[in-house]
Every structure is written in structure tokens, then in C-alpha cells.
Amino acid sequence: MPHAWPDDEAEALRIQDALRPLVDTVGPGPRAPRTVAGVDVAYGADRPDGSTPVAAAVVVLDTVTLRPVATATAVGSTTFPYRPGLFAFRELPTVITALRSLHHTPDLLLCDGQGLAHPRRFGLACHLGVLTGLPTAGVAKNAFVGTFSGLGTERGEWAPLLDGTEVVGRALRTRSGVKPVFVSVGHAIDLATASRHVLALAPGYRLPETTRLADRLCRQVLRG
DNA sequence: GCGACAG
DNA sequence: ATCTTGTCGC
Numbered sequence: 398m399p400h401a402w403p404d405d406e407a408e409a410l411r412i413q414d415a416l417r418p419l420v421d422t423v424g425p426g427p428r429a430p431r432t433v434a435g436v437d438v439a440y441g442a443d444r445p446d447g448s449t450p451v452a453a454a455v456v457v458l459d460t461v462t463l464r465p466v467a468t469a470t471a472v473g474s475t476t477f478p479y480r481p482g483l484f485a486f487r488e489l490p491t492v493i494t495a496l497r498s499l500h501h502t503p504d505l506l507l508c509d510g511q512g513l514a515h516p517r518r519f520g521l522a523c524h525l526g527v528l529t530g531l532p533t534a535g536v537a538k539n540a541f542v543g544t545f546s547g548l549g550t551e552r553g554e555w556a557p558l559l560d561g562t563e564v565v566g567r568a569l570r571t572r573s574g575v576k577p578v579f580v581s582v583g584h585a586i587d588l589a590t591a592s593r594h595v596l597a598l599a600p601g602y603r604l605p606e607t608t609r610l611a612d613r614l615c616r617q618v619l620r621g
Numbered sequence: 622g623c624g625a626c627a628g
Numbered sequence: 629a630t631c632t633t634g635t636c637g638c
Contacts, residue, residue: 437628438629439630440629449629479628480626481625481626481627484627484628487628488628509627510627510628514627515627516626521627535627537627539626539627541627542627627629628629
């Protein structure tokens with residue numbers, strides 16, 4: 398029942414409304430995860446029939462060595478169009494397929510996109526968390542909702558992402574002098590803990606190693 | 622009404 | 629997301 402994929406926008410909105418109450422925004426989640434997985438999707442050129450080729454990748458990293466210990470991929474196609482706010486319905490079906498073939502359960506899942514920093518507080522990371530039951534967090538390259546101010550320039554500094562008076566996430570500086578990433582809770586973890594893990598996973602580049610490796614892998618799969 | 626809008 | 633090499637700057 399919960400694993401239904403919508404055919405239209407109205408149905409997608411109803412599914413988000415039904416699943417949103419299932420999100421655990423308290424956590425606290427894994428304090429010292431042994432493994433963290435990155436999830437990403439790549440798209441090919443639209444086909445004549447209107448569908449789009451999709452490749453999903455999951456890369457599990459050892460948090461100490463930051464080296465991959467397991468990977469999983471899946472290929473498929475989407476007919477659901479890209480709509481800000483309904484992003485998950487375009488990506489998750491293929492992601493779920495990839496996760497089913499992953500014979501390793503990571504302590505945390507990091508998604509490319511938002512969690513609670515979403516107009517209806519149910520971004521991609523929340524959706525994936527509810528469907529899998531695993532702790533998840535969103536790491537986005539751009540803010541979707543919310544604003545921040547007074548963010549310091551040094552690595553490790555952060556500012557709350559506010560939507561009105563509500564804290565929906567954090568702008569986190571992973572590299573000094575470089576645009577921050579936007580972290581938000583997905584499921585079964587708290588914001589501070591998620592942010593701490595994201596920073597630790599991004600010792601050298603703006604994006605955490607999890608998403609960098611997942612990004613590289615899904616693009617590679619899309620070709621081969 | 623107009624523009625903005627995760628990937 | 630994707631189309632895409634070299635290049636300007638610290």
C-alpha cells in the first residue's frame with residue numbers, strides 16, 4: 398500500500414500528505430555510524446515516447462576510512478515530470494530498486510536534495526526514510542524553502558535555515574569561503590547530528606564523499 | 622498577475 | 629538534471 402507511485406500531481410500530493418505524519422524528526426539517530434550511504438540519480442536524454450532513462454546508485458562508505466564498502470545500482474525510466482516539491486516521485490522508484498539489491502544496511506542514508514526543508518515538510522529524504530525505515534538526511538546544493546543570515550565564512554560554521562520562524566534545516570559551510578550546503582532532517586535523526594556527520598564526510602570538497610561517489614557511479618551506469 | 626522553484 | 633573545454637583566480 399505505502400509503495401504506490403502516483404500517475405499525476407494530485408495523487409502525488411495525497412501520498413505526501415498521507416506519509417508526512419510517519420516522519421520521525423526527533424531521532425536522535427546514530428551517534429557514531431559505522432557506515433553511511435550516499436544516494437544519487439542521473440538522467441539520460443528523453444525518449445520519443447516521453448519517458449526518461451534513469452540510473453540510481455547507492456554507495457556505502459566506511460566512516461573511518463571514507464572508502465566504499467558496498468554499492469548497488471539500478472536502471473529504469475521515469476514518466477513523472479520534474480516538479481519542485483514532487484521531486485521524489487521522479488527519483489525514488491529507481492532508488493528503491495537499487496536499495497533492494499544492497500546486501501548491507503547502512504546506519505545512515507544521505508540524499509541529494511531536501512528533507513524537511515520542503516514546502517510541505519516532506520522532501521525526498523523524508524520520503525525515502527519513511528519507505529525504508531532507515532535514518533536519512535538531505536544534503537542539497539541549493540535551498541528550496543527557507544532563508545539564512547549571518548553565516549560565517551569558515552568551514553564548520555552554520556546558520557539555521559528559517560521558513561518564517563520555523564527551523565527547517567541548516568546552511569552548513571563545508572569549505573571555507575565556498576557556498577554552503579543545505580542540510581535537513583529526513584527521518585529518525587536530529588538536525589545537529591545529521592549536520593555533524595555531513596561535515597565529517599566532507600573533509601576536502603563542498604559535497605560529502607557519499608554523494609560525490611554516488612554521483613560518479615550513477616553517471617557511469619547510465620552510459621554502460 | 623508575475624516570478625521563483627531541490628534535481 | 630543535462631548540453632560541455634578551456635580557463636580565470638587563489
